[in-house]
Amino acid sequence: MNRWKKEKTATIKPYKRPTLSGDGFGGRFGYFVARAITNIRQNIFVNVVTVGTITIALLIVSLFLLVFINLEGAVENWSERVQVTVYFDKELTTSEQSVFRDKILALPGALRVGYVSRDEALKRFKNRLRGQETLLEGVRSDVLPSSFEIALKRASRETESVETFVSALKRIPGITEVQYGEEWVRRFNSFLSFVRLMGVLVGGFLVIAVLFIVSNTIKLTIYARRDELEVMALVGATRFFIKAPFLLEGLLQGLAGSTISIALLFGLYEGFLHNADSFLTFNPVTSGLGFLPLEYIVGIFVSGAVLGFVGSFTSLRRFINV
Amino acid sequence: MIQLHNVSMAYQQDASALNNVNLKIGKGEFVFLTGPSGAGKTTLLRLLYGALAPNRGQVLIDGQNISRLPASQIPYLRRSVGVVFQDFKLLQNRTVFENVAITLEVLGWGKADIGKKVMHILKQMGIESKYSLTPQRLSGGEQQRVALARALVNDPKILLADEPTGNLDDANKNQILSIFKEANVRGTTVVVATHDRRLIEQSHKRLVVLNKGEIVEQMEKGKNGDDQAL
Numbered sequence: 001m002n003r004w005k006k007e008k009t010a011t012i013k014p015y016k017r018p019t020l021s022g023d024g025f026g027g028r029f030g031y032f033v034a035r036a037i038t039n040i041r042q043n044i045f046v047n048v049v050t051v052g053t054i055t056i057a058l059l060i061v062s063l064f065l066l067v068f069i070n071l072e073g074a075v076e077n078w079s080e081r082v083q084v085t086v087y088f089d090k091e092l093t094t095s096e097q098s099v100f101r102d103k104i105l106a107l108p109g110a111l112r113v114g115y116v117s118r119d120e121a122l123k124r125f126k127n128r129l130r131g132q133e134t135l136l137e138g139v140r141s142d143v144l145p146s147s148f149e150i151a152l153k154r155a156s157r158e159t160e161s162v163e164t165f166v167s168a169l170k171r172i173p174g175i176t177e178v179q180y181g182e183e184w185v186r187r188f189n190s191f192l193s194f195v196r197l198m199g200v201l202v203g204g205f206l207v208i209a210v211l212f213i214v215s216n217t218i219k220l221t222i223y224a225r226r227d228e229l230e231v232m233a234l235v236g237a238t239r240f241f242i243k244a245p246f247l248l249e250g251l252l253q254g255l256a257g258s259t260i261s262i263a264l265l266f267g268l269y270e271g272f273l274h275n276a277d278s279f280l281t282f283n284p285v286t287s288g289l290g291f292l293p294l295e296y297i298v299g300i301f302v303s304g305a306v307l308g309f310v311g312s313f314t315s316l317r318r319f320i321n322v
Numbered sequence: 323m324i325q326l327h328n329v330s331m332a333y334q335q336d337a338s339a340l341n342n343v344n345l346k347i348g349k350g351e352f353v354f355l356t357g358p359s360g361a362g363k364t365t366l367l368r369l370l371y372g373a374l375a376p377n378r379g380q381v382l383i384d385g386q387n388i389s390r391l392p393a394s395q396i397p398y399l400r401r402s403v404g405v406v407f408q409d410f411k412l413l414q415n416r417t418v419f420e421n422v423a424i425t426l427e428v429l430g431w432g433k434a435d436i437g438k439k440v441m442h443i444l445k446q447m448g449i450e451s452k453y454s455l456t457p458q459r460l461s462g463g464e465q466q467r468v469a470l471a472r473a474l475v476n477d478p479k480i481l482l483a484d485e486p487t488g489n490l491d492d493a494n495k496n497q498i499l500s501i502f503k504e505a506n507v508r509g510t511t512v513v514v515a516t517h518d519r520r521l522i523e524q525s526h527k528r529l530v531v532l533n534k535g536e537i538v539e540q541m542e543k544g545k546n547g548d549d550q551a552l
Contacts (some may be wrong), residue, residue: 031427042415228413234371235472236401237428238394 028244036248046221048071053217054307055264057210062265062292062300064206068199069296070289075195082185083286084166087145087177091118100148103172109156109165114149118142125186145177159189211307218250218311219318226319239320246312254308258301266291323349323480323511324370329379329389331365331535339365340376341535347513349479351479352506354522355515357532363515366532367482370513372396372401373540382477401429404473408485410465412457412472418444419453422471429476440486443471446473449502463494474510483514487521 001017031072040047097115103153104113116124118141125144129135156165162185232242269291292300324347331340340362347353351478355363368374369381372388388399412421419440419479426436444450447467449460457465466486473481483502487495499521506512522529531539 028430035427227411231411231413232428233397233423234400234405234411235425235428236397236399238397241397241428 008149032244032248035245036252039245039249040252043221043225046224046293047249050217050221050253050308051256051260053214053258054254054304057214057307058261058300058304059264060297061203061206061210062261063268064203064310065296066265066269066289066292068203071257072199073290075192076154078188079157079192082152082162082180082188084150084152084162084169084178084180086148086150086169086175087179088147089145091146099290100172100174104148104150104169107165107168109153109161110150111153112151114151116146116147116149116277117266118146121146157185157189159186214307215311215314218308219315222246222312222315222319229316229319233320242320243313246316247309250310250312251305252308254304254311255301256305257308258304261304262297262300323347323351323382324513325380325382326366326369327380327382328382329376331362331368331369331374331376331378338535340369342378343535343537345530345537347511350506350509350511352502352512352525352527353514354527354529355513356517356519356522356529357527357534357538358517360534361532362535363532364484365535367405367484367513367515370480370482371405372399374543380532397428401476403479403480403482404476404478406469406473406481406483406486407464408488410411410457410469412465412468417456418449418460418468421457421468424474425472425475430432438476440471441488446504447471448497450470461494462489463491463497466490466494466498467501470498474501474505477508478510480511480513482513483516485516485518486514487516492520492541495521 086100092115101113101115104110121144122136122139122141126133126136141271150169152162152165156162162180166180169175169178229242269289324345326343326345329340329343330338332338343362345366345368355366357363365374369376369389370383372391375391376389379389380387383399383403413424422440422443423436426439431439441450441453444453447470449464449467449471452460452464454544457468460468466489470486481502486502487498490498495518502512502514503525514521529539529541530537531541
């Protein structure tokens with residue numbers, strides 16, 4: 001509803017006023033934006049402190065995110081090694097192969113199936129013993145088993161899922177011997193859970209610390225300007241009218257803080273982290289750290305804005321009951 | 323214009339700031355509230371601009387009971403009540419002009435009108451040349467005149483003042499007093515809380531004496547200065 005109409009219906013008759021150049025929501029919004037910008041100019045020190053705090057806070061959190069995401073990505077890549085192998089003591093015919101392949105792929109969790117013939121197995125064995133081929137003299141391929149190597153979908157690489165998969169596999173007629181490195185899978189998965197738990201704990205702790213520091217900084221900066229709130233209330237400003245410029249200011253501070261922190265993070269990344277592969281070889285496939293994905297960057301912008309806005313909102317609530 | 327019926331007000335359970343106060347102030351009247359510190363002068367003024375609600379009794383402004391006014395309505399009450407204080411309550415990081423303009427910005431006036439009206443009132447107060455200065459560069463008297471300009475710029479029906487001359491020398495007191503009188507002549511009801519005897523004696527206006535939260539004496543001062551008890 002138009003503010004002026006609202007005033008007309010108010011119990012206390014408002015004062016008549018001359019031309020209403022800043023009327024309607026648009027006009028008022030224009031006034032609030034102008035007021036917020038003037039406020040920033042007139043309280044430059046307080047604004048620098050707030051933006052600086054938000055910047056540092058978001059920089060700490062986003063730096064943590066960058067490292068954590070890369071670490072988790074690297075660890076997840078190791079899980080490619082979770083593999084289930086089915087052994088056969090004879091060579092399978094092509095039709096047998098495709099029957100098994102279809103049955104295995106029909107199981108939930110199966111990602112890829114590769115057949116390893118006896119000759120292929122011998123070739124790999126020889127490769128592994130390169131330089132000591134004499135050891136294999138006289139060994140023929142029929143002493144080695146043929147096998148299916150099964151890669152699992154990402155979601156099925158946890159200990160229980162692997163076990164479920166293996167027992168389903170064993171129910172297929174003709175499959176007797178299955179190996180999947182139980183111990184390795186178990187250890188790998190507990191390591192992965194540990195990494196995630198540490199991430200959540202450290203990240204959660206950081207977020208709480210950051211929220212605490214930012215909200216208190218905003219509270220102090222608004223406290224420093226409580227006379228402004230008091231005077232506005234004294235001359236008959238509605239709560240909304242008092243709050244709006246402060247909220248816009250908070251929003252702008254949050255956006256400025258997040259922009260600067262992302263710029264700083266990118267600077268740090270370009271300067272040091274992107275070629276950190278020499279001492280942080282997490283991931284042999286991609287090598288080096290990746291920058292934050294786009295959705296995280298957008299997330300940091302949004303959380304900066306939300307931080308500034310909500311921080312101002314909650315602080316104002318405490319001071320406006322004049 | 324202003325009526326208080328059996329108004330009682332206590333900040334804590336034991337200390338009562340106002341006790342069963344009845345007071346009527348007519349439209350266009352000029353009234354001094356006086357009494358020792360802690361008599362309840364400030365509390366009474368705070369009731370009149372909605373900063374406090376009484377524990378008991380009714381406060382009527384223009385026939386409307388404001389003692390039970392919802393918080394959302396208080397701003398509209400304050401638009402017709404100007405208030406000044408001993409410590410001026412000016413915003414130190416804004417210019418004189420901006421300090422006065424706040425009142426009209428709140429009402430939604432356009433920029434051009436604000437400019438004209440603010441310069442007009444600053445001229446009346448004799449401080450138009452200082453419009454671009456911040457308050458800390460002004461004397462106490464000038465600051466109080468800025469505060470008065472802010473309170474009077476939208477021609478309020480009521481002007482309330484809490485020890486307005488407490489920080490001023492005699493020359494400035496007289497100037498401030500004459501501004502009150504001018505505003506009163508133009509139809510604004512004026513209520514000034516002060517314990518400055520000289521100010522009261524000079525101005526020959528109605529006097530309400532408070533002590534320990536009660537009205538102990540009321541006098542209508544005639545032109546010749548004779549006390550006329552009501």
